Amino acid sequence: MAFVVALFDYGEGAAFGTPFREGDVFRLIEKSNEEWWKVERKDKKIMYVPKKFVEVRDLSSLPGSPRDIRSRARDDSPSNKLMRTQTQLAMTASSGVRSKSAVRSDDSPSLPPRRFTVSHSDSPTKKSHSVTTDPCLTVDDSLDFLHKRAVDACSRNSLILAMPLHKKNVALPGGKKCSSRNWIQLYCVLVEGHLLFYKDRKVFEKSRTSGSMRKKATAEKDLPTSEFQLECSILQVIRDHKRKHVVELMNEKNGVVWCQLETQGQFDEFKKVILSHSGAKEVVDSSSNGHAPESVIADDDEDDDDKKIVKKKLLAFFSRRPPLESLQGLVKEQYFGVHLDRLCEREKCTVPTFVEEIISAIEQRGLETVGIYRLSGNASQVQKIRFMVDQEEEIDYTDALTWDDINVLTGALKLFLRELPEPLIPYPALDSFVNAVQMPREVDKRAAMHSLIEALPQNNFDTLKFILEHLMRVTALGDENKMQVQNIAIVFGPTMMRKEIESINLAMEMVFRTSIVDFMLRDFHSLFS
Structure with a gap:
């Protein structure tokens, strides 16, 4: 040895x-x-x-x-x-x-070639620097890369630009998403084709003193938090970002970062200096989605000018979140959440087809299921039915393999009634129904309720009657399914009627709505004769 x-x-x-x-x-x-x-x-x-x-x-x-x-x-x-x-x-x-x-x-002695791959965090709270170097180099040597850049930044001949900015890491090398994409306020220094990012100006000014540059222990904490190599980089101006004066810098070694300047003057100076003192190239008309320039070029290749103009106008239109009424003829109209009159007019009927089909399937599957309508079905399955109905897909509700739980079907029916812009009992008629159900004499109550039901719009009347007839068959099997009239009324009271603006005393309102459905089920034949 x-x-x-x-x-x-x-x-x-x-x-x-x-x-x-x-x-x-x-x-x-x-x-x-x-x-x-x-x-x-x-x-x-x-x-x-x-x-x-x-x-x-x-x-x-x-x-x-x-x-x-x-x-x-x-x-x-x-x-x-x-x-x-x-x-x-x-x-x-x-x-x-x-x-x-x-x-x-x-x-003079020549040092063997070194291979540096610098990976620094922008977090100003971290004092250490993660540097991957040749395994033969010491820890002190591993800091030489940023140490040399810091020394160059302190030289008046090498220092090109220095200004504060906000920086955000968008993507890592290879396109991987950054775990932290928050904006960080840093002090940027341009030197010999490299951008150095310091914690703040005080740290940079402190590092310019000759003493701190010579002492390794002091120099480590005075080093930049990160650096960006401008050679073979692409610069893009982010024009449609919510922040102003945002520039995107991207290359294969450092990934994608965004820099936001405070003023228009700093923005113009930063862009001009970067393009004139480095190997960066500018790509014009970038968007704020963070995509690589290749995606922008691909869109240009696929779409002609007319399609791009139409696409841009549509994106601007939908970004304003227009109401559904203004989209007639532009988008496909849905089924759930559409006014009952519009549905019946579209299908040329007085009872929506979905209500007829889903109730028929529920009765075929069997009304003896314990807790029917009281128990909730799988929410994702219920939403799947809603999506398929909105897309006008054919659905076999009787398929027990697809819809293995009858509560999914009953949940879809309740969701449809809740999503109606105006409930089965229209807003103006609700107070009259509440007053009628509070009458002390049964004869007066029955007469008032009968007249109110007869005054309902035809679509509301027929749909309400169709659903109540179905619920009558459910309550007839109350001994098996444990759903008596009172239980059904509690479920369908808030579903069939509601106020346009709910009152403070909501509990009392729920009692009245339950009483209305209960009375309609018990005196169904006299009220709907």
């Missing part, structure tokens, strides 16, 4: 690598090239050291103290003198201070 010993200090002013001190001992892993060796520190971290700064030693020949190493390193032999001279020239070149008589640029 071979070891290497540092002959000289490799300080913090060096351009590459990790600093170390004279006398430090490392385990030699690999002689990577003629100038850099791969070694392991005592804390098991892997790093690269310049060959000219270290010397290979065998484990048995290691001296007992750093003083012995320093005495050997300071030997006045010609070879060591030459080595020291070359080392000093290399460090002078790496620190950026050269003279005309200094060595050529290719004489």
Whole structure:
């Protein structure tokens, strides 16, 4: 097992690598090239050291103290003198201070190529940076990427633009949706084709001081929260977003981000500088749906100009949420939620076809089911019937495999009655029915109710009579299904009648509505004769 010993200090002013001190001992892993060796520190971290700064030693020949190493390193032999001279020239070149008589640029050590994939969070509360690097690099080296960008941002020659903005991550590389898509206020800096996002301006100004840039421990918390590479990027202006001055930036490496500027002047300056000082290209007339430009181009290929104009007008029309009445002739009219008169006029009948078919299927399935109309069916199955009826699909309500629960059918009938814009007992007639059912004498009550029922519109009268005849057959089997007249009245009272504007005393109103249905069922033959 071979070891290497540092002959000289490799300080913090060096351009590459990790600093170390004279006398430090490392385990030699690999002689990577003629100038850099791969070694392991005592804390098991892997790093690269310049060959000219270290010397290979065998484990048995290691001296007992750093003083012995320093005495050997300071030997006045010609070879060591030459080595020291070359080392000093290399460090002078790496620190950026050269003279005309200094060595050529290719004489300075060259670091093996690094592969960085930076993935940073924009959350200003996180102090650490998640950086994926070559596994042979140390933790300190993994921060060098953003550290170098931060140093460039502090240089007046490299700094191109700096301004506050709001940023939101829309999509990750590969099109995956971001887990957090909230807007974050950051301080943006443009330097050499990269956008750096700082927590705020104070952090950026603090990082510009030379001291914080030289100290790694301090520099880490002063680094940007994230960066965006503008080379091979696409810039789009989001014109129809609820926020103003929004720009979309997208590339394969960083995904999709949105930047929102405060004023029109900042917006124009940001866009102009990005396009003139980077490799970004602009795509015009983008929408706020966050789609890639390919989807916009695909739409252009598929639709001609006339279709796009019509589509744009329809989207603008429906975005205003127009009432159903204004959509006649534009959209297909539904079945549920349509006025009873309109349904009967469409089907040329006085009882809706759906009511006849669903009640016929319920009676074929059997009225002996315990709790019929009182128990609720599966809500998704009930909504499926509603959807199929609205789409005018053929439905076999007697199919026991599809509709295995009779309560689904009864639930669909109750839903239809509740969805009527005006109930079976019209709004103006409800108060008269309530007054009639409160009369003390049965004869007067029966006469008043009879006259009110006769005065109902023909469609309401026939539909109400058809449903009550069905409910009479249900209550006739009350011993089997446990649904007596009172139970049915409690279910259908609120379903058949309601006020256009409900009163505060709703409990008392429910009592009266239940009493009306109860009286109509008990005196059905005299009221509807």
